[in-house]
Amino acid sequence: PSGEQQLNNPLLDHREGQMFLTKAFQVILEEVLCKGTNVQEKVCDWREPEELSALLDLELRENGEPEDQLLKRVQDVAKYSVKTNHPRFFNQLFSGVDYHALAGRFLTEALNTSQYTYEVAPVFVLMENEVLSKLRSLVGWTQGDGIFCPGGTVSNMYAMNLARFQAFPEVKTKGMCALPPLAVFASQESHYSVLKAAAFQGIGTEQVFKVKVDNRGCMIPEDLGEKIELAKSQGAVPFFVHATSGTTVKGAFDPLEPIADICEKLGLWMHVDAAWGGSVLLSKEHRHLMRGIERSDSVTWNPHKMMMTGLQCSAFLLKNTTDLLKQCHCADATYLFQQDKFYDVSLDTGDKSIQCGRKVDCLKLWLMWKAIGSKGLEERVDRAFAHVRYLVEEMKKREGFQLIWEPEFVNVCFWFIPPSLRGNENSPDYQDRLSKVAPTIKERMMKQGTMMVGYQPHSGRVNFFRMIVISPQISNQDMTFFLNEIERLGNDL
């Protein structure tokens, strides 16, 4: 029971809070950013789940804890987390740290607002527009629309939903019941978000027709034509082609021009999932990989991957200029989007979104861009390609490394063949034994904490490594280290 006296004393002391935050900042600087990016330190300090649980003392209790204890917790969380900023983290489609982006992220967190109205996010509404327009201009569009989404999967979902709405506006009110069965087309190498989208949006995963790829992993346009015929013959209505620029495993770029020809001819929505590959648009040397992109209807592009803004930052870009986003997603909530506001309410973006509250994801990208300019971003992309060329040349000099494809992008897929397997390609248990090499090396590297790289079985091939090279903070020495380390960890297998 709080007496009136008590209600005059705020529960929270700002000075104390700010002192804690300052101390926590120091710990973060030291543990995550200094140690975490130091090659002398581990990429991860691997623990079994039970042990880690005990170390972290995760339980939430009745009473709070003193400051020292809390700072120790900040330190522990840092200590046992994977250092994705570390120069030897090659495990994901993100890595490294950009300090300007990180400053933008801290600022975003401190300001804590939602992107939905100009009223509560004046700076960010304007900034999001500017950043999206810049990204669109790289796609080759002078007009259009767009929105930042909580990840590329959600961006891809936006595309599928808009395409469906444009073809069948009644779907919004009446649902899929009022529609014929629909058909979606994506390559065999497309990201699994296509399936997630089709399931979530009530289209059904069986309505996703997988188009064949060539030996580089690129969609074969002729097969797209055939799959469209197949879908029609099964009574489904084609409406959406999902091409990929930069596939997840191989880093392949679908040929956009012939795909666009087909989409134009048949009146299908052409979406390009460039979540991973989109950043090549920043480079004069490499943007040809996405030739034809301006002919698409929509694009997903994740700056949180190759551009290093940090999670989450995914742009959904749209060519349409008829307010399709708003028409498709609006729910006209009067409590947020009053029409008698004293400013231009078309600045309120909430009705474009499938969300309500929406995190500010544009500031980190904007601040980084201001810091290094389009030139600096281009240099990073070119640098990543150059690192990959170096890595590939080095691999070719070493006996144990077998490239699976010549990389078109910054995914380097390879097998490590331990000495005991070399020359035994024809023995009956070769594939079986090879399939066990990557998991064993991975386990060893994790437990020693020296580096991280991913592996997977894929399209009929047994487990192989997929090394991702993006961070501008790495050097050729890190590549050499990587190759040596794989040999060290795998030579006895």
Add this chain to the structure above:
Amino acid sequence: PSGEQQLNNPLLDHREGQMFLTKAFQVILEEVLCKGTNVQEKVCDWREPEELSALLDLELRENGEPEDQLLKRVQDVAKYSVKTNHPRFFNQLFSGVDYHALAGRFLTEALNTSQYTYEVAPVFVLMENEVLSKLRSLVGWTQGDGIFCPGGTVSNMYAMNLARFQAFPEVKTKGMCALPPLAVFASQESHYSVLKAAAFQGIGTEQVFKVKVDNRGCMIPEDLGEKIELAKSQGAVPFFVHATSGTTVKGAFDPLEPIADICEKLGLWMHVDAAWGGSVLLSKEHRHLMRGIERSDSVTWNPHKMMMTGLQCSAFLLKNTTDLLKQCHCADATYLFQQDKFYDVSLDTGDKSIQCGRKVDCLKLWLMWKAIGSKGLEERVDRAFAHVRYLVEEMKKREGFQLIWEPEFVNVCFWFIPPSLRGNENSPDYQDRLSKVAPTIKERMMKQGTMMVGYQPHSGRVNFFRMIVISPQISNQDMTFFLNEIERLGNDL
């Protein structure tokens, strides 16, 4: 063209970056956290969009900028952003700052990982489980499942999708074409995310049957029964009841026990959208508002609202223990979720999600909870109720304030009746004139920057204010200020 020499020098200097970050942190501390929470400073420095655009110089250019310029930009972004941490920000369902949560957010940003596998997020996989289990225990479940989502709208979408999948598992592969028309039930006061979900998931907004509410804004269970009959008579199959604990405008709590009776009897999924109201579960005194919650199948609860963790933090909680989340959402991506990993792969949460990369949203809540304990959280909730009681009493003492409902929760909805309108309730233009009062006061307060509170027309009532009282950093003086300020801004109208 990068020569080999060049490739040995990282593009990015960590020391320089860390120095910039440290300076940016100081600016954030000063501008956002010190000034931004100081009642002597403005809540917002309102500018017209054109002027603000020019002030911010948003354009992204070829070349980067020097450090001083960038720090100035950090400062400008802070200066022109709304201070949602300010004690006089009452505009949204979030406000205030918790410094422990904020430290957790900085740490999250610095660590920059994705929640999808134990491999890259060992600490956060375990931590998310712990936090979700704690929230579930407050709901009254000893078992279950759950996931953090990018907002309450997405959490609500999860509920609708799981309910549909449980009733019709074939929907995942075959889509809604294979299903009869479905029917969803939610009150007239439910959040618009129900409509967004029904549209996005291909169910259709017309399949959402709006159930009548009583004069406090709570769902009338008898009408739910009738709407279910109505839906059936129209050939639709009821599968999902969306109840609300804490409605967006009125703060009403639907009666969960009788709703659960109906759902149990008819075998319908009962979801409770407690995005806003869920935090009453922390309070022994107020948790009765959600009596019956343990009988629901799923719950949405947004700690980023009343619990002040900061955006985004939304928990989707599930009673089911048969791995429904995974079955419904998995897409079996071999590149992430290899089955031959050296640890227990059931720890990889990616297949539970509709996303791929997923931001870490649990750490801020966990750290705050560790800092103040369940007790501290309870105290905050109780304090907010106490502030509301005080505010309401004060309003009753003043002639110009007309409460629209006695608040059950921390939403205080009222009209301000300027002197010129008092006693004129029966004049023909009264409603029309009253409807213009709130927008005018709002414009004035924004332009003067003294405070922020929202208004809306709602369920037949012309524009009224909705004041939200949650932040533990406010005091009764802030309430008094608020009332005085409304009078000052509106007395001449």
